[in-house]
Amino acid sequence: MTHTHGHDVPPPEYPGPPPPYPGTPTDTAPPYPGTPTGAAPVYPHAPAPPAPPPPAYPEADPAPAVPERPQRHPDEMDFEQRRVHLTARQRGADATAVSRLLVQVPSFLCSLAVVTGFASAFLGSAAWLPVTLWVLSGVLVFHRPTEGFLARRLLRLRAPAPAERARLEPVWREVTARAGVDHQRYELWIEESDAINAYAAAGHIVGVTTFSLNHLPNGQLAAALAHELGHHTGGHAWASLLGRWYATPAELTWRAIRAMSRVAVRVARVISLPATGILVMLFGCGLLAFVAAAWMVVLPMAVAPYLLALVNRRSELRADAHAADLGFAHPLAGVLHTMRAHEEASYAAAGPQARRTGGLAKLLSSHPDYADRLQHLQPYLDGRPPR
Template sequence: MNINYNSDTPASVKRRRRGIDWTVLVQLLAMVPSLLVGLGIVVLLTSLLLGYIPNRPAWTQWAPLGAAGLWFLLGFLWFAPFMQSFLAQSFLLLRPPVQAELRHMEYSWHEVLRRAGLDNRAKFRLWIQDTNELNASAAGGSIVSVTRGALRYSGDHLGAVLAHELGHHLNGHTYPGLLAWWFSRPLYWLRRLVRLALRIALAILRFISYLNALVALVGYLFVGTAYLTILIGLVRGIVWAWETSWIAVVVLALAFALAPVMNRQAEYRADRIAVQLGYGPALVDVFREWQNFGFEDHGRRGLRALYLASHPPLHARIRRIENQLTHGGRYNGGTGK
């Protein structure tokens, strides 16, 4: 089948503004359970710490709620411009580009911003991930990163990769990812602490078992009882939530189950932004090259891996781009990754 691509480069465009994509709303709902668990952990730990303070003032009874509220607000602080460099370098392990890398990306990036109706002073900032993989990503409020391996591209091909990541920002796709990361930190740290304590306890019990098998058996029973208590607590919490508002539980469960699907839809919509900016044919070229490199491995995955995949198959993305190009893919200032 011959595909008639409309590859005209947009000369003048309508300024694109940031918005909230419908996929973002589902992803925000999906992170509510992590948020509630995180709030509960912060409240619990703060209450435990206050228990060790003798003769504490009466106002400290509100300290757990204050700590939970402060922790919640800190999640939004990560989007502040002055926090982006700290986030990129300390947590995402990115680095600023050197002069040669910046010069290599500069023309393509400025052209992407021009086609999107944004000037070069837009608050987005380019970063480098030191890996030879072919990849790029968008994060935080202004981070656009490219792997060292992806710098093999130039011109419209590099522009297509950057336009896709800009599409994530313009559609608000980076918001739920960063918030979910922060809201899940208390549970993540608690799980690591519990795993460390368990490893130490089991190591001690294995040592004791060589000296006194009965004492070791009592220890194993204690560890098993602790885990059973935690499991019963989780079950009781789920039952309480169901009895309190089963509709809310169903909505949150559906949102959680649909979160991987929304991740893949976000990729499609970011591709759509790149096509609307005039990078459709170049993006198809990039995806076909990735296929030649063996990135199209969905056929070798199990059903569970396919369901949890964060990105759609490359052939499906190419097909959507070709359909959009066939039916008038030139950017016209409309909405649309």
């Protein structure tokens, strides 16, 4: 047997390349049957599960509705406290006040004759004392306690309640501040009435109705008070009351004569018709004799009502101008429009016979027509007040 020494014999070469070992990276998976590329099919995604509904929270209470703010009236004004400059002349007597006193001079003379006659009949030579006291009694027009008595007893006014004063005082202070007048110079009073009205009486009384106080915007209320302040500063209020006071004896005497004449005529009718005629003739002759003897007094007294009505109408227009000069022309026009509407409504409710449209009624009217007053206010409304 033969042996080789030194080196081993190399193994024989394997024919061809070695087969790839399964699981190596070069190994590729066989194509998947049924697919063009041999890739694995893409499975559709499964639908996502539905999201859980949100938890039901308890419903919150709805927010309360905000009430709509009422629309402000055009004549509602803002009044602010400010420095007040008082005028040196707080009141006076304009042309209408002087005219009123002159028109009532005949009535004063008749009253003086009546007072003197009665005093002489009862007191003889001492008649001068009651006559003098009567003449001086006119100063009571400016006496505050007497004015309070007149306000309560004759005008049926009352003092304002605290709530009424709280509404009235700021408006009155604004009016007097614009006029340069001391607001404490006058006293505010209330009238229980459903009418739109205000008053200026005696020397220091300013009255307003409850309807005006509770329903008018403060601008219109200020315009009404400014109108009444114009009556005071112009002397219309005290001149009117003074003239009426001094005319009272003559008026009472005239009423007494008329009442006695009516009674005499009725008694004469019961007796006989000729006696009635004789009595009427006697009264007529006596009246003619009196007119002939005192025509200078009687005739002015006959036309005095018409003259007084004319003066009253002029004083109303002057008071309107006073309110307009203080800046209340537009609110005053609103008041006049409202008053005219109320008057038309009252006439419509009362019937056509309630309206007095005759010429004599207009001559005796103490107030101008609303159309006339608005016409005089028009220059102020147009921004060109008359000088």
